[in-house]
Amino acid sequence: MHFFNHLLHDHDLALILLAAAICAAGCYVGVGLSQRAASERGTARWHWCFLTGIVAGCTIWATHFIAMFGYRSPVPVSLDGVLTLLSAHIAVVGSCAAVAVATLSRRLWASATSGLLFGLTIAAMHYTGMSGYVFAGAEVRWDYGLVVVSIALGTALAAAANFRLSGSDGTKVDIGSVALWVAAIVALHFTGMASMTIAPLAGTVVTDATYSGVGGNALAGAIATISLMIVGLGLTTSQTDRRQQLRSRLRLQHQAMHDALTGLPNRRAFGRALAKRSAAAEATGAAFALLVVDLDNFKPVNDGMGHATGDEVLKRVAHRLECAARPGDFVARVGGDEFAILLDGVRDSSAAGSVADRVIEILGRPFLIGEQIAEIGACVGISLAPHHATNPSRLVNHADHALYSSKRRGKGRWQVFDDTLLEAIERRRVLEAALRRAAVREDFDVVYQPIVDSSTDELVGAEALARWSPATHGAVPPAEFIPMAEELGLIGRIGMTVLRKACREAMSWPDSIKLSVNLSPVQILDPRLVSGVAAVLHETGLPPQRLELEITETALLGDDELALRTLNRLVALGVNVSLDDFGTGYSSLSYLHRFPISRIKIDGSFVNQAPVDANSASIVRAIAELGKSMDLQITAEGIETAAQREFITSHGCQNLQGFLISRPLSEAEFSDLCRAAGQERAA
Structure with missing residues (x-):
């Protein structure tokens, strides 16, 4: 108080x-x-x-x-x-x-x-x-x-x-x-x-x-x-x-949630946005679509034109994606050349596909960077919530599976996820594991498709073809396991396995019969190829002049200077080089002038249509004339009918190959064919 x-x-x-x-x-x-x-x-x-x-x-x-x-x-x-x-x-x-x-x-x-x-x-x-x-x-x-x-x-x-x-x-x-x-x-x-x-x-x-x-x-x-x-x-x-x-805190938060190069939200921001939408989809059924966008041909642009150009392309890709998306859609950069788009309110594949079409179209347009023109493209994988899933990880996995499927079908495509893709992914996973084991065990077979002289029907050679039949799946087509081997980095080992087996088995054939073996474009760029071929020839004893290595035009596109050095070294060993599937690629005449090619093989797609299709017939005639003028041997592949054979023979193609001549044969069957041909010549 x-x-x-x-x-x-x-x-x-x-x-x-x-x-x-x-x-x-x-x-x-x-x-x-x-x-x-x-x-x-x-x-x-x-x-x-x-x-x-x-x-x-x-x-x-x-x-x-x-x-x-x-x-x-x-x-x-x-x-x-x-x-x-x-x-x-x-x-x-x-x-x-x-x-x-x-x-x-x-x-x-x-x-x-x-x-x-x-x-x-x-x-x-x-x-x-x-x-x-x-x-x-x-x-x-x-x-x-x-x-x-x-x-x-x-x-x-x-x-x-x-x-x-x-x-x-x-x-x-x-x-x-x-x-x-x-x-x-x-x-x-x-x-x-x-x-x-x-x-x-x-x-x-x-x-x-x-x-x-x-x-x-x-x-x-x-x-x-x-x-x-x-x-x-x-x-x-x-x-x-x-x-x-x-x-400063807002700036750091922005930096933490945005990509420094493009300014788009980054993977962390994308994860939060996806989690928020997924929770709403699970709680209320709110629909949205996830588009995963992967660029095509970006690595060659980045490596060939320089990283500064590559960075500028990525910036412009980000801008174009924002233009292709609808107002309010969430666009993010989630990886080096991978982007993602979240489309709110999209419940069906048609609406998502419309945006994917715009993305593919706008990214397919050329990029003018200074004085350089960069051309890329994109593939898109799509998953839908809540239809496919409401879990963020599953939605991303489904979209990735769809993206993988679209890229396997070719460039500039989009794919919506469905359950059959999981089966394909599982098959791919099992086959990859089996292919790795087969590459280590050299568990591949070789069959041979005969090649004959067009004027005499004499057996002059055979093309070695790889075959693979894993116990879990039966025979797998080369068109499926060869690209898989290239992607997994196994093609060099598998290619050497096939070459060694073929050369060893060819030693039992008559000396007049040549062996043709295909080389993958990946093998051409392998610095160990020449030493590997030399080792196989030494090991098996096959004379180099009996071996012909087949390459495709695509093998010359990646690094033509390296390819030229490799082919010159192979020819120095005494090996011949042929250009396979001629006419289906870029068909640059400079290849025939610059590279040490002794044979060209006309692709079967032209041969099949030549007798009835005027354009195909013109192409075949032009190739045949080109071979004559450059003193090159000409082989026509895919001969299936007598009319095709007659047309090809009449235009000067020296060698024929196809089902009309013979289907691919096992080594024993081909050896029997060689003995029969020898007996005919002796008679």
């Missing part, structure tokens, strides 16, 4: 409220600065501790002196300048020390120590400041019990404030800590004031208090103005820093 009577009757309420406002504002800013200091490390932490100490110290000092100016002293009062300045220094230095300790650790000892320092700072400032008040003609009496209580209250409340601060996340100013700081300052000040009694000496005239000839209200206003300026500086600094932190 004494405390409240003292507060209400012995003070100017307006100045007390001003002191409270200064205290609340300063504590609010101080708590915010203290949180900022705790979040820093190194030198920056001490800078923020110092700024916090300045604001907190000025707040404590201003609160004390403004409240003191509001105290109605019964006698005139003057201020001791040295003690008044000393009290200000105590407030600032002690606050800096208390804040520094509080920021060292979030443990209880740091909060307790900091609270003790803060409480003792308030007490030391208060009682030093009180010592600087000179009451003329009066005696000051102290209730030391209340003095102890004031120090205990200030220390306990300050410790509670710092302990609460240690548990805050620092994202916003902790109002509870502000209230405890205010309570610590106010409780210590007014409890300390209640412990003081001013007793005028006998004969002293009681008048309104004055301070060194200046009114208390004027002094209080000056101190409040200066303090508010300091607090405002701290607030401005804090808010400016918070805005910078917010901008």
Whole structure:
């Protein structure tokens, strides 16, 4: 009761409220600065501790002196300048020390120590400041019990404030800590004031208090103005820093969720967007489609034209995808040359297919990069939610399966997932494992398709053809397992297996019969090919001039200089080289001029139509004439009818091959054919 009577009757309420406002504002800013200091490390932490100490110290000092100016002293009062300045220094230095300790650790000892320092700072400032008040003609009496209580209250409340601060996340100013700081300052000040009694000496005239000839209200206003300026500086600094932190945080969040090159959302952002839509699809049946887009021919562009050009192509691909998608669709870059699009509200494959058509069409247009033209393309895999799945991982897997299927069908295609794709994927997985085992065990058969002289029907050679029949699936067509072997990097090993078997078996044939073996485009680019062929010839003893290696035009497109060096080295061994499927590819005459080719083989697609199709007939005649003019041997493949044979023979093709001549034969069957041919010649 004494405390409240003292507060209400012995003070100017307006100045007390001003002191409270200064205290609340300063504590609010101080708590915010203290949180900022705790979040820093190194030198920056001490800078923020110092700024916090300045604001907190000025707040404590201003609160004390403004409240003191509001105290109605019964006698005139003057201020001791040295003690008044000393009290200000105590407030600032002690606050800096208390804040520094509080920021060292979030443990209880740091909060307790900091609270003790803060409480003792308030007490030391208060009682030093009180010592600087000179009451003329009066005696000051102290209730030391209340003095102890004031120090205990200030220390306990300050410790509670710092302990609460240690548990805050620092994202916003902790109002509870502000209230405890205010309570610590106010409780210590007014409890300390209640412990003081001013007793005028006998004969002293009681008048309104004055301070060194200046009114208390004027002094209080000056101190409040200066303090508010300091607090405002701290607030401005804090808010400016918070805005910078917010901008930095937003920038980091953007960088974390967006691709640096294209500016599109990245894989992480795509994962979140897909998870959100998947959850909605599962909960409410909300439909959406996932399109996975994979670029065609990007690697040759990136490697051949340079990575800078490749990066520019990716940027423009991103822009074109945003144009192809509908407004509001989610477009992301999820890999090097892989993108994804989420189409909200799409329930059926036709709508998703329309977007896929636009994507394929717009990415199929040439890209003009500086003076270079880059031509790529795209394939698209599609999965639908909730029809196919609502689980994000399953949706992605289904779309990937559909993408894989579309790429196997050719470039510039799209495919919607269906259950039959899983069967194809499983078949592919099993076959890949079986093919790896077969490559190690050399578990391949070789059959031979006879080649005859067109004018005499004499057997002149055979083309070796690889066959594979795994126990789990039966015979697998070469058109299926050869591309698979190329993708898996097994074609070199398999090719050498077939070459070795064929050369070994050809040693039992008559010397006049040549052996033709196909080379994959991948093998042509293998630096070990020439040494491998030389080793097989040495191992089997087959004369090099009896071996003819068949290549396709596509083998010359990847790196024609490397291909030229490889073929020249093979010819140096004594091996002949033929160009297979002539006319179906680019058919550049420069190949025949630059490369050491001794034979060209007319593709069966022209031979089949030659007797009745004028265009095919013209192509066959042109190839035959070309062979004659360049002194090249000509072999026609795919002879199936007597009319085809007659047409081909009449145009000067030296050798014939096809089902009309013979189907592919096993080694035993071909050996029997060789013996029969030898007996006919002998007869």
